[in-house]
Amino acid sequence: MKTLTIHQVYQALLTLHGPQGWWPLQNLASPYHPGDYSYPHTAAERWEIALGAVLTQNTAWTNVEKALQNLQQQGLSHLPAIQAVDETSLGQALRPAGYFRQKAKKVKILASFWPNFDRQRHLPLAEKRERLLALWGIGPETADSILLYAHQEPIMVIDTYTKRILRALGVLDAQANYDDWQQYVHQEFPRDYKMLQELHALLVAHAKIYFSRQGPATSPLMSIGKAKGKRADKF
DNA sequence: AACCAGGACGTGA
DNA sequence: TCACGTCATGGT
Numbered sequence: 001m002k003t004l005t006i007h008q009v010y011q012a013l014l015t016l017h018g019p020q021g022w023w024p025l026q027n028l029a030s031p032y033h034p035g036d037y038s039y040p041h042t043a044a045e046r047w048e049i050a051l052g053a054v055l056t057q058n059t060a061w062t063n064v065e066k067a068l069q070n071l072q073q074q075g076l077s078h079l080p081a082i083q084a085v086d087e088t089s090l091g092q093a094l095r096p097a098g099y100f101r102q103k104a105k106k107v108k109i110l111a112s113f114w115p116n117f118d119r120q121r122h123l124p125l126a127e128k129r130e131r132l133l134a135l136w137g138i139g140p141e142t143a144d145s146i147l148l149y150a151h152q153e154p155i156m157v158i159d160t161y162t163k164r165i166l167r168a169l170g171v172l173d174a175q176a177n178y179d180d181w182q183q184y185v186h187q188e189f190p191r192d193y194k195m196l197q198e199l200h201a202l203l204v205a206h207a208k209i210y211f212s213r214q215g216p217a218t219s220p221l222m223s224i225g226k227a228k229g230k231r232a233d234k235f
Numbered sequence: 236a237a238c239c240a241g242g243a244c245g246t247g248a
Numbered sequence: 249t250c251a252c253g254t255c256a257t258g259g260t
Contacts (some may be wrong), residue, residue: 057242063258064241098256102243139243159241177249204241213239214260 003170004224006188010195012224013202020201023049023149024061025068037194040150046118047079049150053142054106055097066096082111106137121151129155140178148200154193156185157200161207168211169221 004012019035025048040046055064070093071077076085091104113135121128125147132143140158147153156162158181166172172184189199210219 053241056240058240058255059242059257060240060259062240066258096257098240098258099242099254100256102255106243137243141242145241157241161241200241207241 004221006166006171006185006199008224009165009169009221010189010199010202012221013206014198016220017202017205020198020205022197022201023052025049025052037152037197043118044078046121046150047114048077050110050114050146051107053145053149054110054137055094055103057099057103057142059098063096063098067094070094070096079111079114082107102137109135109137118150125153125155128153140182144182148193148197152193154191154196156182156189156196158182158185159200159204161211162200162203164211165203165207165219165221168219 021035023040025045040049052064052068055067068077071082074093076082076090076093082090087104087108090107091100094100094103094107097103117128117131128151129143129147132138132146133140138146144155144157147155148157158178163181166181167174172181176184185196185199189195206219206221210217210221
């Protein structure tokens with residue numbers, strides 16, 4: 001079946017939605033503006049991205065924002081405060097983000113690991129990825145989100161939205177696993193962190209509008225490509 | 236009132 | 249490996 005290339009998808013989404021400019025955290029000193037890929041500049045900003053990557057696991061970003069507001073109000077935005085607070089209290093602040101007991105544990109583990117890891121951010125990508133994956137609570141998507149957005153490493157994030165859109169376009173079959181998806185994108189798309197950030201952010205923005213499980217919207221991508229069906233109905 | 240949201244882990248086969 | 253249950257709050 002004839003399908004769009006990843007690069008064609010990227011160009012189409014860029015025309016449709018414009019530059020996204022992730023990561024969309026709110027507590028940052030220097031917010032991430034579309035077109036500005038020099039961010040993040042400071043250790044505090046890199047930590048906020050890592051924190052947000054854990055909090056948004058299978059969770060709507062609006063709920064993550066509420067949890068981040070709680071942390072700020074309770075003086076728990078910075079790393080030392082999170083390291084000092086007990087897990088139960090941290091969990092209460094994280095309640096709006098869901099899975100609050102698990103996420104409190106995950107955040108405590110990541111917080112103790114982060115300073116040394118961030119200090120060694122010049123280490124090889126593969127080694128850093130292994131170290132992240134060795135942590136309880138950090139899976140492939142969270143690890144790659146941290147590497148791509150906090151450390152500006154050229155690695156693709158594969159989330160449910162990415163798979164949903166690319167599968168609907170007939171890119172890979174249903175039995176592909178995370179590494180299969182990632183290798184495919186890496187083969188077909190420039191290994192450039194700025195472009196990979198935009199590609200992923202654009203896929204998420206597009207999916208929120210046109211690939212929600214409830215919404216009736218029909219994606220313009222489906223008419224550009226030759227994929228059959230207006231939108232994927234089962235994933 | 237079910238269903239869903241930018242996953243990851245533990246378990247059993 | 250891999251499918252399946254579990255974790256949890258807030259919006260639609």
